[in-house]
Amino acid sequence: MPRDFLEGAKDEYDVVVIGSGLGGLTTANVLGRAGYSVLLLEQHYKLGGMATWFKRPTGHIFDISLHGFPAGMIKSCRRYWTREIADSIVQIKNIRFDNPMFSLTTTYNRDDFTRLLTESFGIAPEAIKSFFETARGMNFYDDQSTTTGELFEKFFPGREDVVRLLMEPIVYANGSTLEDPAITYGIVFSNFMSKGVFTFQGGTDRLIGLMQEELINNEIDIRIRCHVDRIHVKNDSVAAVEVNGRTIRTRAVVSNANLKTTILKMVGEEHFDQSFVDAVQETRLNNSSTQVYMALKPNERIDESTGDLLFSSTAREFRTDLLLSRDISSRTYSFYYPNTRPNERPRCLVVSSTNANYKDWSGLSPEEYEASKQDLIETTLDAIEKYVPNMRERVSHVEASTPITFEHYTKHVAGASFGTKFEGLAVSRDLPEQVAGLYHAGSVGIIMSGWLGAINYGVIVANAVDGMLMKSAELPNPIAKESISNS
Amino acid sequence: MTPAEIRNEILDILEDIAPDEDLSGLKDEVAFRDQLELDSMDFLDIVMELRKRHRVQIPEESYGELASMQSTVTYLEPLMKDLQKA
């Protein structure tokens, strides 16, 4: 008999959360803390979704998506999680760029960028100031007709080098391009510029462990290896979820799973207006990623002056489509020194990340796929030589992940790393108008992605669910309603 | 609750949300955002706190009413006048 991962689960909950990415975890925590009964269902054997890690017997622990996030995480973790989590967030100060146009090191905040743009790029201080103010004043409901490319053209006409400095890290942070609405760039860029780039001391495993403890404190029923197949709808309202052969009743479902899968597969088109289904079909997914994980031999050390984050590129020009090409010219290296995990065995690791197209990796034969992966590893080891000499002799272990890997572990369509393009946000937000009690909280619309975006969107959705549940509790009960209409 | 009591309640919520801010010199007619470092998540927290404490529901279309202390109290008065001060 296979093990029953739902053993002891109740037949009904106030809220069922599908998926334990940072968005799902946060929604579950906020609602559990407010006193609702919450069931959290995760198909994988680990919580965290893309916020994940893996261990190797040599004492190395690799983080997948812990490269950096904005200072806003401190406040969000303090409010919606715990003081201990918030207090573990530390700044990383050594951010490097190296490409044919420029090489520089920065703390990646407004003051330092103002200095660089003035001194090294010769931009007038007034132009820099008004660019920063414009970006900072952006709201997600603002004008969407201006593109990021147009925004740059307005403030820094013809300055491809400035565009590269301002844009490259954001392309890595959320997959946005020069053709996307300027607000998707401005909001995320300003979040970073307010104070710089931060990381979580102790690594992703510690963060997710602390979150799990807090969920247990708040009496959330957590179940791993529970893949939700269907969301049942009755009379235009959610009624239940179908998971591991059981049907569990609920008043609200919050899906942290992929937006399109939630609507088209778990609920089914027939429960939505045709125009809404069209909008879902037209919603574009964001790109995927590849990564190469390099473990240095236990006694090998990389000098910390190498940097924390290094945006490297050999491409002469800056084009966002080049950043996606299988013919990789741009890589972001994250360097992890022993102080990333002060309580573990001291190790140095490097993760090289590149944005990628799913179609470059799907449809390959097993042999072609393995060969392509090996090529990714070899070319990355060649490329990093420039920054870490003799890398090949110093590593004890190297492996790679591809869009197929991300798809496999998170079930995101096409291995999408950052949810959907901007139009997905409206689809996600309009869900409860189509089916009462149905919500989506997870990376979507570019701005609601990344660790901070996913957590904050989780709170926004928890607020909406709380409002709905409270309102429905105030309605007269159905029997009372019936007797009124009968009289 | 009287307008003065509502104002105090909002101040109390703000103290929790922005513990590092000095609220003693707050100008009621000036937007919160021009005096305090508040972002959209902070306004959401005010909404959530009001619902938790007083079961007052503020629909998203009305979040703009929370721009300043004055506009907040004016907006909340009809919703909270029948509530008893805790």
Ligand SMILES: Cc1cc2nc3c(=O)[nH]c(=O)nc-3n(C[C@H](O)[C@H](O)[C@H](O)COP(=O)(O)OP(=O)(O)OC[C@H]3O[C@@H](n4cnc5c(N)ncnc54)[C@H](O)[C@@H]3O)c2cc1C
């Ligand atoms: C390579 C890479 C690097 C990144 N680097 C950074 C970074 O440095 N900084 C940053 O801020 N962000 C980074 N991100 C983005 C960030 O990790 C994500 O935006 C964020 O973690 C997504 O959270 P989420 O809530 O949308 O859920 P996800 O992480 O997408 O999780 C969804 C969860 O739902 C589960 N699920 C799906 N279907 C079902 C089902 N049917 N039943 C049950 N469970 C289901 C999945 O297993 C998964 O656990 C990176 C992403 C990638 C891929």
